[in-house]
Amino acid sequence: MFSEYGNESKKDSLVKKTKKSGETESESAKSSITSATSGLGETVKGQFGKKVTQVLEDQGKMLDKF
Numbered sequence: 001m002f003s004e005y006g007n008e009s010k011k012d013s014l015v016k017k018t019k020k021s022g023e024t025e026s027e028s029a030k031s032s033i034t035s036a037t038s039g040l041g042e043t044v045k046g047q048f049g050k051k052v053t054q055v056l057e058d059q060g061k062m063l064d065k066f
Contacts, residue, residue, distance in 0.1 A: 030063045 037056040044052055 026063050030060050033060045033063070 033056050037053055037060070040049065040052050040056070043049075
């Protein structure tokens with residue numbers, strides 16, 4: 001019975017580590033997208049620039065929901 005508890009504890013710990021790692025990666029990706037959006041917004045002009053900016057903003061919002 002004790003060994004089952006130990007396995008559950010290890011499983012919980014692994015789940016927490018994985019969740020924290022995912023959150024860290026998500027924040028890093030969002031930061032990169034935000035940086036790219038602002039950089040491209042100033043560099044690329046016209047309809048293409050607007051479309052690229054919109055796509056990057058949408059991806060950032062998706063990461064917020066993820």
